[in-house]
Amino acid sequence: MRLREQQYTADNDAAPIEMLTALFEARGWPCEMISDEEVSGEVQGSWAKYQLRAIWRGEDNVLQLLCLPDIRVAKEKRGDAYELLSLVNEQMWLGHFDIWSNGDMLLYRHGALLGDEGLLSIAQAQALAETAIEECDRFYPAFQFVLWGDKDPRAALESAMVDAAGEA
Template identity: 55%
Template sequence: MSDDIYDDDDGQDAAPMEMLASYFAAHDWPHEMVGEDEIVATAQGSWTTYELRAVWRADDGVIQLLAFPDIRVVEDKRAAAHEALALINEQLWLGHFELWSNSGTILFRHGMLLGADASLPLDMTETLIESAIDECERFYPVFQFVLWGGKSPAEALAASLIETRGEA
């Protein structure tokens, strides 16, 4: 991707919300600012459309990205979903999945400490967004297997982590 698509002078650093808006625009992802410290975008994955929501906490120097893979867990599947989340989170280096108890929504959350200078470099922007989408894509089948396929969380995780080798 060319750096000249970003709004800042050198294409490498910008204020967090500006960099995220530029990144989303460069990918032609619909997005909108929700106040001055929050932006929402949608990105199409191979399994579903993801809502991406970034919140900038200037007082803490932290940008938080939430990725919603459009999965809702009904009450009688919540124990299995929590077990699946625990097994999945053991596999992650950045971020984590969680289940919001009030709505039954599954989401991926990752926070990044930017510090006092309040700039978000392009490479960190790419890592923040791409890692969230990649992990949602990687583990989406686990939730499908557990919630609708009747598999145990351990079976679902094992089935989703099988790597295909060669060509069919």
């Protein structure tokens, strides 16, 4: 599927998937417009490459943005991972982390309710993508500490937050 040739500016809105595809292309992020309702791209975060996926539900005017940091949760780590998820989600204002039951993948998910026209501005597109990437970067170390470092979930979150606060 090919994006219509159009320049998007701060003054014009577009269909959500078209706007996000244009944003991905403008940032040089590899992406594929899977359908009129879905786009998938890849971005390099601070800790790993993330898959960004957006799905549009026109009947509800809801855009769901997923960010997958390519972290699988082993069965023996699931209890600690869920405890960490609840602690992490308490820290968030937008979106939440979850473990996708299909493949046990960690993901960040945010649903945005768009206006009656179902259009997305470039500023909204940038904010959605940047928030997803920033949240994955912010909590990636905590998930590493629990899943690969055998750290207690609360201690892992505290360590990750101290490390993040020390970066400038």
